[in-house]
Amino acid sequence: MPPEDSFEAARKVKEMYCYTCSDIVKEFNKHDKEPAKFIKQWRGIRLKTGAPYACDIGYERFLGPEVLFSPEIYTSDYITPLPALIDKCIQSAPIDTRRALYKNIVLSGGSTMFKDFHRRLQRDLKKIVDARVQAATAHHGGDIKAKPVEVHVVSHPIQRFAVWFGGSVLASTPEFFESPQLLCVKACHTKAEYEEHGASICRVNPVFKGMY
Template sequence: MDPTSRPAVVIDNGTGYTKMGFAGNVEPCFILPTVVAANESFLSQPKSSLKGSWAAQHNAGVAADMDFFIGDEALAKSRSSSTYNLRYPIEHGQVEDWDAMERYWQQCVFNYLRCDPEDHYFLLTESPLTPPESREYTGEILFETFNVPGLYIAVNSVLALAAGYTTSKCEMTGVVVDVGDGATRVVPVAEGYVIASCIKSIPIAGKDVTLFIQQLMRERGENIPPEDSFDVARKVKEMYCYTCSDIVKEYNKHDKEPGKYIKQWKGVKPKTGAPYTCDVGYERFLGPEVFFNPEIYSNDFITSLPAVIDKCIQSAPIDTRRALYKNIVLSGGSTMFKDFGRRLQRDLKKIVDARVLANNARTGGEITSQPVEVNVVSHPVQKFAVWFGGSVLSSTPEFFASCRTKEEYEECGASICRTNPVFKGMY
């Protein structure tokens, strides 16, 4: 059967979580932590214990290759057995461990999606600053190991922009604010093309919010087992955190009505099974605040996210700036805090309006600048916006024509994966 008659497989590998599923769906089939637990006890045995024979050593290597888990299963295995080592293949949006990444894809395809890779075209995502060599490695693994008929490697920011449209016409000029677990990037896109020279990155992301919450709870002396403290902080972030409009007012609210605002976290100690409780207080609004006042968390980086977005747009070509301010799309799980988009729009509008006023004052009123429209787009699928954009993109007829095929790979080699055409099929 022709692979183009089947839905493409869409896999969005993020630093913290991987989203996977089939083209045409609204939601991914699985969302798993991007982590591999490999049983490396076979290979760490001394050669004498393997009787020194080649066969015994070879069998140990095969056993080590077969015995691994990914996602939540990997985390559970590492807790229950010391022979499993956790490996995080992606750091700050870039693949650092290709062996672990190949194992991860293997489990995604065969264990979770349960499909034959030879029967489906594949769409994978990458960070805007991924080096071309990385795309070659990806192409080699997909074409050689999995024997896929076609592959398209899409820039995640462009997909997020495609997911954020609110009308029948998809607007492909805008700024993507992608706040994931390991990286935060502000990426301007004009007519579907990334303006690479204007991309801004900031060293504060979802994991830093978790670490900050963990630090606040530890300093307050909450009764949380040390081995569980990071997981508890992550769950507190996902369940209770929100963005406030004014820190001082929020402190006063908590102090006046602690019963209303302070939540209780209940857990079980992993070693003894004894229950424990702890309070969740100021960290509910202080966690997300690190994006707007980073100085409360870090002395090294003190520029707020709205200021970084403004710098990014101001460095873009002048004829694109108004369109970029008008379409700022949120993407990634760490933008899901309540009122995050509203606060971002308010703070950014203040910066832009102050500049317009200053320019008008400088010219003495002879030349007046028109007000700049600032619009931050929040939408229901922003948590997995990149995956949803990939699902939309790979459902179009033009997708299959734009993919790199197995035949092209065999003829030209892995270098064909260095570039992928941007096509206008959906907008």
């Protein structure tokens, strides 16, 4: 594959051929037993010369998405899988909101569009939550049984552009430019204001009431 085309080719391969597997070992075995069934071929045209080229896509189809669930197979610097991160985030929320958060996990972004991504995420997160519930029950000797926690990952039609969609909704409101609720403090700044005050004007966000 031409180096200058690698990024664009990788993006298209990711969108067209990659998927989330339920068990990486079983997936390797499936590919090894019937390689012709699972291997796909990407064909492209070199941007500089117009010459055609081709490359086979095998294990990469499921190994790419697997980095989100088993990062340790790629690096030892970062080994926390996505389900554990989500669980940690919800556990840091107020205790009376956690059940609602677990059953309303909404996907957003292009890398959540892999086939069966939401099923894998829901399954792995459910395992973490169920293990905690069982540990709590065992801690009390089985006399007090913890109520099961519902885990639901929401996959929806606009999840690929959900972040942009949310930002566009905010920007379309009058409050984005001038908000009475925020004592007439704007949630955005004009180019002229930025040029006058510099980068420091972006360090205070009236929407999130924080300083960065």
